[in-house]
Amino acid sequence: MIKKVTIKDVAHIAGVSVSAVSRVFNNYGDISEETRKKVYQAAQILDYTPNNAARQLSSKKKRIIALILNEINVTPGVAMPLEILGGVNDYLDKTDYEFVFYATNSNKQKQKSLKQFCSERDISGLIIQGLRVTDPYYEELKNFPLPVVAIDLLLQNEKVGSVSIDNQAAAAEVTTRLIKAGAQNVLFVNGTKEAIVSQLREKGYRSATRNPKVIYAEFSEEFAYKMILNYPSLESVDAIFAASDLMAIGIIKALRERNINKKIAIVGFDDITLASYITPTLTTVRQDIKKISQEAAKDLLLQIEHGEIKKHTVPYAIIVRESADI
Amino acid sequence: MIKKVTIKDVAHIAGVSVSAVSRVFNNYGDISEETRKKVYQAAQILDYTPNNAARQLSSKKKRIIALILNEINVTPGVAMPLEILGGVNDYLDKTDYEFVFYATNSNKQKQKSLKQFCSERDISGLIIQGLRVTDPYYEELKNFPLPVVAIDLLLQNEKVGSVSIDNQAAAAEVTTRLIKAGAQNVLFVNGTKEAIVSQLREKGYRSATRNPKVIYAEFSEEFAYKMILNYPSLESVDAIFAASDLMAIGIIKALRERNINKKIAIVGFDDITLASYITPTLTTVRQDIKKISQEAAKDLLLQIEHGEIKKHTVPYAIIVRESADI
DNA sequence: CTGAAAGCGCTTACAG
DNA sequence: CTGAAAGCGCTTACAG
Numbered sequence: 001m002i003k004k005v006t007i008k009d010v011a012h013i014a015g016v017s018v019s020a021v022s023r024v025f026n027n028y029g030d031i032s033e034e035t036r037k038k039v040y041q042a043a044q045i046l047d048y049t050p051n052n053a054a055r056q057l058s059s060k061k062k063r064i065i066a067l068i069l070n071e072i073n074v075t076p077g078v079a080m081p082l083e084i085l086g087g088v089n090d091y092l093d094k095t096d097y098e099f100v101f102y103a104t105n106s107n108k109q110k111q112k113s114l115k116q117f118c119s120e121r122d123i124s125g126l127i128i129q130g131l132r133v134t135d136p137y138y139e140e141l142k143n144f145p146l147p148v149v150a151i152d153l154l155l156q157n158e159k160v161g162s163v164s165i166d167n168q169a170a171a172a173e174v175t176t177r178l179i180k181a182g183a184q185n186v187l188f189v190n191g192t193k194e195a196i197v198s199q200l201r202e203k204g205y206r207s208a209t210r211n212p213k214v215i216y217a218e219f220s221e222e223f224a225y226k227m228i229l230n231y232p233s234l235e236s237v238d239a240i241f242a243a244s245d246l247m248a249i250g251i252i253k254a255l256r257e258r259n260i261n262k263k264i265a266i267v268g269f270d271d272i273t274l275a276s277y278i279t280p281t282l283t284t285v286r287q288d289i290k291k292i293s294q295e296a297a298k299d300l301l302l303q304i305e306h307g308e309i310k311k312h313t314v315p316y317a318i319i320v321r322e323s324a325d326i
Numbered sequence: 327m328i329k330k331v332t333i334k335d336v337a338h339i340a341g342v343s344v345s346a347v348s349r350v351f352n353n354y355g356d357i358s359e360e361t362r363k364k365v366y367q368a369a370q371i372l373d374y375t376p377n378n379a380a381r382q383l384s385s386k387k388k389r390i391i392a393l394i395l396n397e398i399n400v401t402p403g404v405a406m407p408l409e410i411l412g413g414v415n416d417y418l419d420k421t422d423y424e425f426v427f428y429a430t431n432s433n434k435q436k437q438k439s440l441k442q443f444c445s446e447r448d449i450s451g452l453i454i455q456g457l458r459v460t461d462p463y464y465e466e467l468k469n470f471p472l473p474v475v476a477i478d479l480l481l482q483n484e485k486v487g488s489v490s491i492d493n494q495a496a497a498a499e500v501t502t503r504l505i506k507a508g509a510q511n512v513l514f515v516n517g518t519k520e521a522i523v524s525q526l527r528e529k530g531y532r533s534a535t536r537n538p539k540v541i542y543a544e545f546s547e548e549f550a551y552k553m554i555l556n557y558p559s560l561e562s563v564d565a566i567f568a569a570s571d572l573m574a575i576g577i578i579k580a581l582r583e584r585n586i587n588k589k590i591a592i593v594g595f596d597d598i599t600l601a602s603y604i605t606p607t608l609t610t611v612r613q614d615i616k617k618i619s620q621e622a623a624k625d626l627l628l629q630i631e632h633g634e635i636k637k638h639t640v641p642y643a644i645i646v647r648e649s650a651d652i
Numbered sequence: 653c654t655g656a657a658a659g660c661g662c663t664t665a666c667a668g
Numbered sequence: 669c670t671g672a673a674a675g676c677g678c679t680t681a682c683a684g
Contacts, residue, residue, distance in 0.1 A: 004445070006677055017655045022679060030653055049446040054677035056379035057660045073412035082408040086399040089429050101427040103415050119330070120375040249603070277575070279605045332661055343671045348663060356669055380661035383676045654684085661676105668670085 005046045014042035025050055052098075062122045064098040065300060068114075070130035070137070072103045078246065078272055080289055084129055084151065087293030095301065097124075109136040118146055125304045127151065127296050132194045147303040149296045153196050154311065161309045163296040165316035167197050170285045171204030174241055174267050174318060177326040183239035183265060185211060189227070189251060191219040191243045201243050201269070213237075217247050225250030229257060239265040239324065245272045245284055252278065252323065265324035280322035287316060331372045340368035351376055378424075388448045390424040391626060394440075396456035396463070398429045404572065404598055406615055410455055410477065413619030421627065423450075435462040444472055451630045453477065453622045458520045473629040475622045479522050480637070487635050489622040491642035493523050496611045497530030500567055500593050500644060503652040509565035509591060511537060515553070515577060517545040517569045527569050527595070539563075543573050551576035555583065565591040565650065571598045571610055578604065578649065591650035606648035613642060 011018045016035055023031050024039040042048070056062060067088045069081050085101065092099040100121060114137050118126065125147035131138045141148060142157050149161040178186050188205045191198040193216065206212045215231075217224035224247035228240070242248040248268030255264060268275060271286035292314050302308045320326060337344045342361055349357050350365040368374075382388060393414045395407050411427065418425040426447060440463050444452065451473035457464045467474060468483050475487040504512050514531045517524040519542065532538045541557075543550040550573035554566070568574040574594030581590060594601060597612035618640050628634045646652060 004677090008677080018678085019655060019657095019680080020653090023654090026679080032653060035653080047441070049442040051383075051448070051677055052446050053379040053382040053448060054660090055679075057377075057383055057662085058677075058679040059660085060679080072408070072415075079405045079408060082398070082405060082411075085408075085411075086429070089398075093434070103412070108419070115373070116375040120378050122377070122379060274600060274603055277600055277604050330661090334661080344662085345664080345671060345673095346669090349670090352663080358669060361669080377661055380676090381663075383678085384661075384663040385676085386663080656683090658679105658681090660679085663676085664674090666671105666673090 004051075005048045007048075007050065009046055010039065010042045010048050013046060014038040056122050062124050063096060064100055064121065064123050065092055065297070066100045066102055066118070066121065066123045066126040068102045068104055068117075068126055068128040068137075070109075070128070070132075070135065071105050072130075078270075080270070080272075081130070083289040084293040087290045088127055088297045091294045091297035097301070104137070106132075106135055113137075114140045114144065125149075125300050127293075127300055128153070132192070133196065134194050147300060149300040149303065151292060151296050154200075159309060161296075161299050161303055161311065163292050163299060163310075163312040163314060164197070165285075165287050165292070166313045167200035168204035168207070170269075170316045170318070171201040171241070171243075172208040173204075174285060174326070175205050175208035177318070178239045178241065178265060178267065178324065179209065181265070181324070181326045185213070185237050186239045186241055187231075187237045188212065188214045189224055189240060189242040189247050190214055190216050191247070192216060195219075198243055205241065217242075217250070219244050219247060221246045221250035223247070223250070225254045228254035234258065234260060234264075237264060238262075239267070241267045243269050245270045245275045245282060248282055248284070248323070249274060249278055252280070252282075265326070267324045267326070271319055275319075276321065283321045283324035283326060284319055285316050286319050288314060331374045333374075333376065335372055336365065336368045336374050339372060340364040382448050388450050389422060390426055390447065390449050391418055391623070392426045392428055392444070392447065392449045392452040394428050394430055394443075394452055394454040394463075396435075396454070396458075396461065397431050398456075404596075406596070406598075407456070409615040410619040413616045414453055414623045417620045417623035423627070430463070432458075432461055440466045440470065451475075451626050453619075453626055454479070458518070459522065460520050473626060475626040475629065477618060477622050480526075485635060487622075487625050487629055487637065489618050489625060489636075489638040489640060490523070491611075491613050491618070492639045493526035494530035494533070496595075496642045496644070497527040497567070497569075498534045499530075500611060500652070501531050501534035503644070504565045504567065504591060504593065504650065505535065507591070507650070507652045511539070511563050512565045512567055513557075513563045514538065514540045515550055515566060515568040515573050516540055516542050517573070518542060521545075524569055531567065543568075543576070545570050545573060547572045547576035549573070549576070551580045554580035560584065560586060560590075563590060564588075565593070567593045569595050571596045571601045571608060574608055574610070574649070575600060575604055578606070578608075591652070593650045593652070597645055601645075602647065609647045609650035609652060610645055611642050612645050614640060 007018050007021050011021045020035050021039050024036050072081050127149050129151040131153055152164045154162050186209055190202050217227050228251045240251055245268035248266050268282045268284035271284045275282040275284050299310050333344050333347050337347045346361050347365050350362050398407050453475050455477040457479055478490045480488050512535055516528050543553050554577045566577055571594035574592050594608045594610035597610045601608040601610050625636050
């Protein structure tokens, strides 16, 4: 058990009042150099650290940002949530906001509303990622009383900020480049209809081709693998564009097994680590997750402090590797 | 701004005292069914959630577990911290402990001691991972006043619990099996001398071979790649055992470029996702991180509640793939 | 520049 | 079974 040192102890040792100590620790201007020194010394001696809970409770201005990650462990091998965590955390470390991490899933969402979470923790704003349109929190965000920045999620609600790449443009560009490179028929293997990113990527794809063909593989390598293994008319497909690298990997596996004797170009999406390690290395759309998450944090602070709400788009890059020369 | 609903409001609406409301929310036994009902109704109507900070401040029994992850974003592509996060979080979700996540690094460690962190957040116990022997927190843990379980880190301090695989035994087994499979000379590519896991793996390796040869590659793919590319006497090496998969991958790349005309068996460590995707697929030692992190959480609660301290070992598995038939 | 005091939203002996 | 009251460790008007 740590023996609790409180502000009173410090005040006592320093020979000043409790309020003086508080002012010193909060860097108020109206404190004499002498008092400041005495307080620091006393704090030093006692190894004092102000208690967070008490601070939160008594202070008007709470400065706590929550990062909410949905379905954190569905796809082992994809480190995106970790990158977001790191990015947001790093950014917030440089500010005087507290950082709180919260992992959720559709089940937990049913038990506790976003608002409940926020009010029990005194949250002043949040960054949220991984929500599907079927999630309770998605519904709740449509009208939410706190500043929010969503990653990879565009809401009709104009009061919710967002940061992501331009998914539609990226998908359109990939499709166009595939076609230019000679692919007459590009098959689009999408994730799920429920994910906004899927919807946008599909939109981009459809805008770029005259004969769209779309199938859905739940963002799962396994699913994509099976679907392509059993895909009836592969002869009429010159290229496959997958809405995630993981699905692209499943597709590559399936094609290898089917032993198709023409070359089918494959493009993925995300540029996960695997993309540059598999054979053939994967052409894909890179998202700079680090950048996205830092921008999200930055935008949130802007929203909290100045009420500025941004729908923010971050550049993407098409990384050309062996699987498709586009 | 969320309008704050407090316990007073609930008490008022329910027509009972504040203490009655508190008792209901804390599931005390001595409450009449009637009061309970009135309180629930009022809470329902007002959409009341108890405030965490106030609870923490006033309650004797704090129940907050911190997960401290060190150097979270050094190795992109390795999702281990994420798995730990998920594992601990999942386990704690089933208990009535709060979960707090904290990312640190050697720089932050210098600014704020572990004890400071714990007392400012009212932490009652912690799980810590990724520490190196050169980290300030490593020093601090040698004599720490709170329950701690370390992952992948054995401290001389018998009051600190730990969970990991038996690194030494695993390394010994791999080495022995390589030798049995015909490798006369096994080169061990270790991580850093500062990591306890490196020390243990090296110990295991040395215990199993008569002519040990060890080099250090900082757990870096790049380093390992370069070291093997320039390794002078590769003719006398039949097998290479790397202390991490990432290094093994670097080694594979280097060997491919050097165009060695004998087959050198490669074994890695960790079984990261990449291991089963690269060519050749990698023989390696699997750690069940999910399991390790859940056991760590479980052990910590045991320690907090019953003072039981465990040095806990979890089974490992040797996964044989193409890179080494052992 | 400084201190006394009220208050933040809870919990928990205590008395009844 | 219930309520009044003290207290948790801070912050912040307020008065001087």
